[in-house]
Amino acid sequence: MNKKKNGSIKVFHFFAMMLAFFLLVGISHVWVNSKRTQMGYSLSQIKKEIGQIREYNKKLQLEIASLKSPERLENKAGKEFGLRYPLPQQIIFLP
Amino acid sequence: MRIKDKKWVRIRIYITGICFFLVFCLIFLRAYQLQIVKGSQLSSLAKKGYTGKFTLVSQRGTIFDRNGKELALSIEVDSLYCYPKKIKNKKTAATRLARALNLNKRDVLKKLHSSRSFAWIKRKVTPEEINRIQKLNITGIDFTQENRRYYPCMETGAHVIGFASQDNKGLEGIELQYNRYLEGQEARFSRIHDALGRPLFFDGPRIENQDPFNLILTLDKDISYKAQKALREAVRKSRARSGVCIVMRPQTGEILAMAVVPEFNPNIFWQYQPYEWRNRAITDCFEPGSTQKTFLLAGALEEGVISPETVLNCEKGEYAVGSFIIHDSKPFGMLKVREILKFSSNIGAIKIGRRLGAERFNYYLKRFGFGEQTGIDFPGERKGILRPIRNMSLVGKNTLYFGQGISVSPLQLAMAFGAIANGGHLMRPYIVKSIVDQRGEAIQNFYPFIIRDVISPETAEKVRGVLEGVVRKDGTAPKAAIKKYSVAGKTGTAQKVDPMKKTYSNKKFVAIFGGFTPSDSPALVILVALDEPKGIPYGGIVAAPVFSDVGCWTLNHLNVAPSFPPAVWRAGQQDLLHPIERKEKIEILRPDFPGSMPNLIGLGVRDVLKKAKQLGLRVVIKGSGMVVKQVPKPGTPLKKDRSLTVTFQPPA
Numbered sequence: 001m002n003k004k005k006n007g008s009i010k011v012f013h014f015f016a017m018m019l020a021f022f023l024l025v026g027i028s029h030v031w032v033n034s035k036r037t038q039m040g041y042s043l044s045q046i047k048k049e050i051g052q053i054r055e056y057n058k059k060l061q062l063e064i065a066s067l068k069s070p071e072r073l074e075n076k077a078g079k080e081f082g083l084r085y086p087l088p089q090q091i092i093f094l095p
Numbered sequence: 096m097r098i099k100d101k102k103w104v105r106i107r108i109y110i111t112g113i114c115f116f117l118v119f120c121l122i123f124l125r126a127y128q129l130q131i132v133k134g135s136q137l138s139s140l141a142k143k144g145y146t147g148k149f150t151l152v153s154q155r156g157t158i159f160d161r162n163g164k165e166l167a168l169s170i171e172v173d174s175l176y177c178y179p180k181k182i183k184n185k186k187t188a189a190t191r192l193a194r195a196l197n198l199n200k201r202d203v204l205k206k207l208h209s210s211r212s213f214a215w216i217k218r219k220v221t222p223e224e225i226n227r228i229q230k231l232n233i234t235g236i237d238f239t240q241e242n243r244r245y246y247p248c249m250e251t252g253a254h255v256i257g258f259a260s261q262d263n264k265g266l267e268g269i270e271l272q273y274n275r276y277l278e279g280q281e282a283r284f285s286r287i288h289d290a291l292g293r294p295l296f297f298d299g300p301r302i303e304n305q306d307p308f309n310l311i312l313t314l315d316k317d318i319s320y321k322a323q324k325a326l327r328e329a330v331r332k333s334r335a336r337s338g339v340c341i342v343m344r345p346q347t348g349e350i351l352a353m354a355v356v357p358e359f360n361p362n363i364f365w366q367y368q369p370y371e372w373r374n375r376a377i378t379d380c381f382e383p384g385s386t387q388k389t390f391l392l393a394g395a396l397e398e399g400v401i402s403p404e405t406v407l408n409c410e411k412g413e414y415a416v417g418s419f420i421i422h423d424s425k426p427f428g429m430l431k432v433r434e435i436l437k438f439s440s441n442i443g444a445i446k447i448g449r450r451l452g453a454e455r456f457n458y459y460l461k462r463f464g465f466g467e468q469t470g471i472d473f474p475g476e477r478k479g480i481l482r483p484i485r486n487m488s489l490v491g492k493n494t495l496y497f498g499q500g501i502s503v504s505p506l507q508l509a510m511a512f513g514a515i516a517n518g519g520h521l522m523r524p525y526i527v528k529s530i531v532d533q534r535g536e537a538i539q540n541f542y543p544f545i546i547r548d549v550i551s552p553e554t555a556e557k558v559r560g561v562l563e564g565v566v567r568k569d570g571t572a573p574k575a576a577i578k579k580y581s582v583a584g585k586t587g588t589a590q591k592v593d594p595m596k597k598t599y600s601n602k603k604f605v606a607i608f609g610g611f612t613p614s615d616s617p618a619l620v621i622l623v624a625l626d627e628p629k630g631i632p633y634g635g636i637v638a639a640p641v642f643s644d645v646g647c648w649t650l651n652h653l654n655v656a657p658s659f660p661p662a663v664w665r666a667g668q669q670d671l672l673h674p675i676e677r678k679e680k681i682e683i684l685r686p687d688f689p690g691s692m693p694n695l696i697g698l699g700v701r702d703v704l705k706k707a708k709q710l711g712l713r714v715v716i717k718g719s720g721m722v723v724k725q726v727p728k729p730g731t732p733l734k735k736d737r738s739l740t741v742t743f744q745p746p747a
Contacts, residue, residue, distance in 0.1 A: 040287070058170045065165040065247035070320035088578040090649070093656050 113487035146287050153279035154242050155263050156307035158270075160316040161351075161528060165254050165448035167246050167270070169263075169363075173225055173238040174218040179209045179237030188233050192216060195227040216361060219243045220259060253376040255312070255353045255473075255526060258361040259583070267364075269310065269526060272474050274531050279307030308538060311528045315715070318342055318649050321377045322354035324645040330356040333606075333628035339376045339505045340641055341622045342649060345513040345611060347543035348522030349564060350471075351619070351649070353377075377471065380479045380502040381605045384438045384634070387415045387498030389609075390511060391447055391560060392436055395457030397554045398731045400450040403433040403561050406409065407446040414442040416493045421445065429541040437564040439571045439586060441497040448496030456496065462549045463511040464521050465503050471524045478654030481501045499599075506685040508620035512609045515559065516583075516617035517553040520545045559583045559614050564608070566639075575608055575639035577647045578669070579657035581602050582619075584610020584642065586634035591627070604632035608639045613658040613680075621646055695722045695741060703741055712739045721743035 066072070077083040105159050129137060158167040175196070189204035196203075196217050206214045219241060220228070228236070244259045257268020265274035321341045330338040337357075342352040349387070353376045359367040373379070388658075395401045412426030415631035423440050435443030448456055460466065466481025480502045484492065491500050506524060514521045523544040530539045562583035566576045571586045593600040606625045611617040623638040623645075631637065659669050695703050703722060707714045710733065718738065724742040 037289075055171050058168065061165060062168055062170055062245050064249060065168070066245075068164070069248050070251065071249070071316055085648070086651075091579075091651060 105596065108233065112645065122239065137291070142578055145289075153263070153281050153307060155259060156277040156279065156309045158277075159234075160252075160312055160319075161349075162315065163222050164316045166248055166252060166312065166314070166316065167244060167259075168243050169242040169326050171240045172219045172243045173239055174217045174241045175224075175236060177208050177214055177216050177236040178212060179214055179235070180212060182207055182233065183235075188235075191231050191233065191710060192228070192236075195231060196224055197222065207500065218656045235343075242560055244361075248320070249362065250358040251316065251323050251359045252314050252353070253359055253361045254355040254372070255314060255319075255350070256377070256580075257372075258364045268374065268473070269312065270624055272472055273310055273530070276308040277310065282661055302521070304315045306533045308530050308532055309535075310530055312526055313351065313528050314353070314526065314651075315351045315649055315701060317329045317652060318645075319352040319354065319651075322352040322645050322658045323356075323599070325641045325648075326354045326356050327358065329623075329625060329637060333605075333625055333630065334597060334650050335628040337375055337379075337627040338641075339622070339624045339625045340645060341376050341505055341509040341620075342645060343509050343513055343524065343620045343622075345516035345522070345620045346526045348510070349528070350524055350526050352645075353526075367572065368677040374473070374475070375626075376505045377476050379471055379626075380477055381591070381626070382501060382506050382589040383503050383508055384445075384498040384545070384587030384607060385441075385495070385588035386437065386508060386585045386607050386609050386634075387501070388436055388444045388447075389515065389562065389585045390459060391451065391456060392432065392462050392495055393446055393463075393515060393550050393554060393558050394456055395432075395447050395451040396557050396688065397459070398451060398455060402556055403431065403434050405432045406430065406688075407432065407435065407443055409435070409440045409442045409446070412442070414445065417489045418446065433491060433561050433564055436561050436585065437567070437570045439565075444497040445493050448493065448500070449732040453484045453492040454491045457481070459549070460501070462506055462521070462547065463514060464546065465501065465511070469504075469510050470504055471506060471526050476506075477504055479507060496585060505622055505624050508607070508624075509620055510608055512584075512611060512618045512622060514549045515555050516611035516614075516620050517555075519548050519550040519555045521547050521549050538731065558733065559611075559617075562613050569631075570635075572608060572635035572639040572642075573648075575610060575642045576626075576669070577612055577643050577650070579610050579616040579659055580650055580655070581644070581658040582610060582612045582643075584608055584639075585612035586639065588632055588634045592596070600631050603627050606632050606637045608634045608642045610642060613655065618653060618655045619646060619649055621649075637652060661722050673727065692725075692729055692731045692733060692739070695725050696729070699724050700743065707739060710737070714738075715740040716743065717741065718745075 127470055154171070155169040157165055157169070160166050160506040181187075182676070185204065185207040189200055189207050192198070193200035194254070196501055198217060204217060205273045206216055207369045216236065217224075217630045220238075222688065225238065228238075242263060243261075245255065246256065246258070254269075257272075259270045259274075259277075260266045263278050265271040265277060270277065290624045322342055326338045326340040329335070338351065338354075338356040338480070340354040341350065343350050353374065355373075355375050356403055359371045364372065390512060396403070401407075406429050409427035409430050411428060412423040416419045421441055423442050426436070426568065427434075427438060427440050427443070430440060430443055432437070432443075432447060434440075435447065451459075457742055466479055468476050470480045482491075482500065487495070487500065494500055510521060510524055523546050524540050525543075527541055529541060531537050547558045560583075564570055565570050565585055566582045572584060575584050575586075576582055585608075587605075589605045589607065590599040591603040591605060592599070593603065604627065606628050607623065609620075609622040621642050623641040625637050693706055695706065699721060700704075700716065700719070703714065703716075706712075712733075715738070720743045723740050723744045726740045
């Protein structure tokens with residue numbers, strides 16, 4: 001009778017451990033998946049931000065290029081600051 | 096427990112067991128149906144639910160000048176569209192949209208009434224307009240991102256760069272020629288999203304070569320601006336129909352500037368007429384007039400039939416050829432060949448031509464590249480007209496010596512002057528220096544290419560000496576002179592053919608000046624041509640000042656040392672003396688191109704080893720410092736053993 005009882009307790013333990021194991025595996029699976037989703041969200045968010053920053057950078061490049069256009073610089077130098085091109089005799093070449 | 100009860104319990108257990116079995120069978124069958132029978136259909140249905148396709152519009156590549164300044168770049172802008180069927184109150188919506196976007200209300204309403212399911216309202220709207228539209232809160236309208244091309248330098252270099260359409264297709268110029276590199280590819284991605292449609296992450300392989308390439312041109316933005324400005328002013332002053340100014344490096348054939356008037360702003364190209372878009376430096380041809388005498392002189396000197404000091408009779412300004420009388424602008428008597436060019440005597444040119452012979456002259460014209468395309472990387476190049484001598488009359492042969500009966504493009508003329516400037520090599524002109532990827536690594540470089548050797552360096556030197564006389568005070572183009580620098584060039588005033596009368600017009604001319612500076616070590620070839628200037632039409636009067644203006648500015652910009660010591664130009668004696676001997680001449684060597692030994696003179700050990708490694712050369716190094724000598728010489732074709740001996744010396 002005792003032997004039979006001991007046997008059933010072992011089976012119970014075995015099943016309990018199996019259950020605990022599967023539970024653990026299941027929970028880890030869910031955790032990994034939720035983490036993956038979360039990272040997916042932040043990844044796509046970061047990608048979007050990179051795209052926006054790149055685009056902003058390009059717009060700034062365009063602005064710099066427009067501001068540095070020779071026509072604008074020449075006008076500004078001449079009219080605002082009273083600068084002019086040097087006369088040939090004002091240019092000194094160093095040997 | 097009675098036996099009857101026990102039996103009943105057993106029956107109940109069996110019934111329950113059978114029920115469980117049946118339910119499991121049912122579940123199994125359903126699972127079989129879902130997974131095996133309809134499996135693929137259902138999984139694709141599910142995938143559709145959580146994945147979405149999205150298109151990444153490719154951005155057009157950027158075009159840079161030789162110093163890395165942006166000449167054309169694309170940025171993303173929003174475009175507004177609508178689903179006409181979803182808009183309820185179309186009249187009110189049209190009124191509000193038209194007000195916010197500054198459009199015609201009737202046009203907007205027409206778009207909203209469109210029978211199609213999609214219609215553009217306004218493409219490429221500004222950020223302010225987006226704000227205004229968002230505040231209106233109209234259902235059935237939405238934004239999508241598109242690329243817009245910007246040309247920050249506006250008119251500068253516009254004819255070379257060309258422009259691209261709203262749909263990212265190159266339509267003119269370099270944008271058209273290199274469209275397949277610039278446009279990139281549209282990339283389609285599949286993306287997983289959640290129930291609310293928020294993207295989770297990108298999936299699917301990225302299409303290779305999706306990114307467009309960038310171009311680095313040989314153009315210099317600042318020189319182009321100066322050339323454009325000077326030409327615009329000259330065309331305005333002379334009330335010419337159009338004008339062209341080409342600035343080129345004679346040693347390499349790199350185009351530094353190609354200015355054309357009438358000009359256009361590529362940012363709003365649709366507001367201009369197609370004739371204003373045309374790059375006349377490449378697509379238009381005219382008779383070269385007296386500039387042709389330069390190549391006549393080169394051919395005759397090369398053949399040894401004359402020397403610069405040979406004296407010829409210029410017949411007091413009148414000379415009969417067949418039934419025609421050829422005139423000079425002034426009557427000249429006996430003139431040296433040097434003076435014939437200086438005063439641009441047509442009769443003198445005929446006398447030189449007769450010594451050379453029409454067949455040989457025609458041969459030299461072909462060698463200088465006339466009658467064939469220069470091979471520039473630009474669409475729509477014309478090759479001009481060079482007729483065979485056997486089809487020419489006596490008068491035709493004689494007038495060819497001073498540039499009638501032949502048509503050339505400004506670029507051909509510039510390249511021919513380049514051949515004289517660089518010691519006799521006809522170079523292939525080019526505008527794109529390299530094609531680079533988005534990381535800046537070159538996928539293709541373009542190198543200088545010698546089409547052929549036309550004349551010997553000694554002949555080129557003699558021609559240069561003669562052409563220096565043209566810009567002296569008593570020559571035809573003193574206005575082309577540049578203070579401090581030596582200049583060699585030739586004027587041309589070509590009569591245009593009147594298409595109605597089919598004879599040369601006495602009112603319509605092309606004024607030309609072509610030349611190079613400093614003539615003792617040419618850094619620049621500049622060609623200026625003005626079509627139909629009003630008033631005085633002479634090349635030396637209307638075109639030469641543009642040469643001088645652009646040349647002076649560019650030489651300073653490129654830090655080229657003056658040709659004369661200060662004492663000479665201060666005393667105004669520049670005209671009387673020869674330029675000083677340059678310590679550092681610009682070497683006129685066969686430039687580096689694939690398959691030939693590169694020029695290593697002046698490089699350090701590290702650079703030499705780097706170049707040698709690229710070419711797989713075995714290097715023997717002698718001494719230390721900078722390279723002063725190399726064997727084999729630059730430009731020599733690479734041999735099989737690929738050995739190279741380099742002598743270094745410390746800089747003094």
